[in-house]
Amino acid sequence: MNFKAELVACFGQPVAENPTGVMQEAAFAAAGLNWRYLTVEVPPAGLSDAVRGARAMGFQGFNCTIPHKVAVVPFLDELSKEAKIIGAVNTVRREGSRFIGENTDGKGFLRGLTQDAQMDPAGKRVVLLGAGGAARAIATELLLAGVAELIVVNRSVDRVAPMVDDLKPYGPIRYVPWRVHYEVRPETDLLINATSLGLYPNVDWMPDVDLSRAQCLVADAVFNPPVTKFLAAAQARGLKTLDGLTMLVYQGVIGFEMWTGVKPDEGVMKRTLLDAMVKS
Numbered sequence: 020m021n022f023k024a025e026l027v028a029c030f031g032q033p034v035a036e037n038p039t040g041v042m043q044e045a046a047f048a049a050a051g052l053n054w055r056y057l058t059v060e061v062p063p064a065g066l067s068d069a070v071r072g073a074r075a076m077g078f079q080g081f082n083c084t085i086p087h088k089v090a091v092v093p094f095l096d097e098l099s100k101e102a103k104i105i106g107a108v109n110t111v112r113r114e115g116s117r118f119i120g121e122n123t124d125g126k127g128f129l130r131g132l133t134q135d136a137q138m139d140p141a142g143k144r145v146v147l148l149g150a151g152g153a154a155r156a157i158a159t160e161l162l163l164a165g166v167a168e169l170i171v172v173n174r175s176v177d178r179v180a181p182m183v184d185d186l187k188p189y190g191p192i193r194y195v196p197w198r199v200h201y202e203v204r205p206e207t208d209l210l211i212n213a214t215s216l217g218l219y220p221n222v223d224w225m226p227d228v229d230l231s232r233a234q235c236l237v238a239d240a241v242f243n244p245p246v247t248k249f250l251a252a253a254q255a256r257g258l259k260t261l262d263g264l265t266m267l268v269y270q271g272v273i274g275f276e277m278w279t280g281v282k283p284d285e286g287v288m289k290r291t292l293l294d295a296m297v298k299s
């Protein structure tokens with residue numbers, strides 16, 4: 020008999036509306052694992068104690084969300100290569116008594132790109148809208164995957180210039196300040212919205228881009244709603260699309276694999292997440 024469950028968690032503030040726990044618990048149950056995922060409100064001043072508590076209680080790992088993705092770094096024992104480049108951690112896994120910081124946001128995007136959209140990013144020309152945390156994670160993975168060109172388009176130069184400087188050692192990246200609407204050229208293979216434009220409740224907002232000559236795959240990091248106004252506009256032009264819900268599910272799938280060493284039922288995770296979003 021073993022009545023002890025293995026524990027993982029999400030530390031964030033606010034965290035109550037984060038649906039990751041519902042998705043992970045459904046996957047644990049489907050895999051027959053006695054694991055629990057706790058969604059825990061942790062204020063910035065409590066983060067160090069929360070990580071010490073997780074160590075003391077033998078947690079297998081945890082997710083970090085706003086505002087802890089950068090702040091958690093000093094409390095960890097090691098970072099993966101990607102998390103080091105990105106400078107932020109969204110998933111922590113345990114190796115013996117050590118906590119290793121990982122970043123699965125960009126990896127989740129890449130898995131959706133290769134598995135669902137069937138696009139190998141190597142040699143592709145990419146336009147990335149945004150220079151926040153999600154954009155950094157996606158840009159890092161795309162550069163490591165060998166894209167031919169990565170143009171980052173962002174409103175504030177103050178944010179995009181340091182990001183491009185940091186990532187230059189890893190591949191052909193440059194930025195364009197977002198002044199008026201950005202015209203996507205026919206030779207672009209992949210266009211990604213990694214800004215928060217279109218995120219619920221501002222569902223009528225969308226990036227100011229001209230798609231009239233575009234022939235690319237259009238992806239969105241925004242997952243709520245799953246079909247954003249931006250993706251709907253691309254679909255209306257006959258362009259293929261990849262939604263942010265796919266990225267969210269795959270970053271969770273990768274976290275699950277890192278923690279348990281088991282491949283989860285991806286269908287269960289996606290359906291549970293969609294259900295949770297419809298109900299909320």
Ligand SMILES: NC(=O)c1ccc[n+]([C@@H]2O[C@H](COP(=O)([O-])OP(=O)(O)OC[C@H]3O[C@@H](n4cnc5c(N)ncnc54)[C@H](OP(=O)(O)O)[C@@H]3O)[C@@H](O)[C@H]2O)c1
Nearest residue numbers: 149150151152153174175178214215218240242263266267
């Ligand atoms: N699907 C997933 O798994 C996943 C994972 C992580 C994040 N996300 C989503 O990705 C989006 C970005 O998240 P984040 O963490 O990167 O946010 P963030 O760090 O706050 O960055 C926000 C980005 O959006 C831009 N932006 C915001 N309002 C804008 C406007 N009115 N016009 C032009 N640009 C605007 C910002 O530009 P400035 O620099 O000019 O302010 C910045 O580049 C969110 O919707 C989040 O939910 C999805």
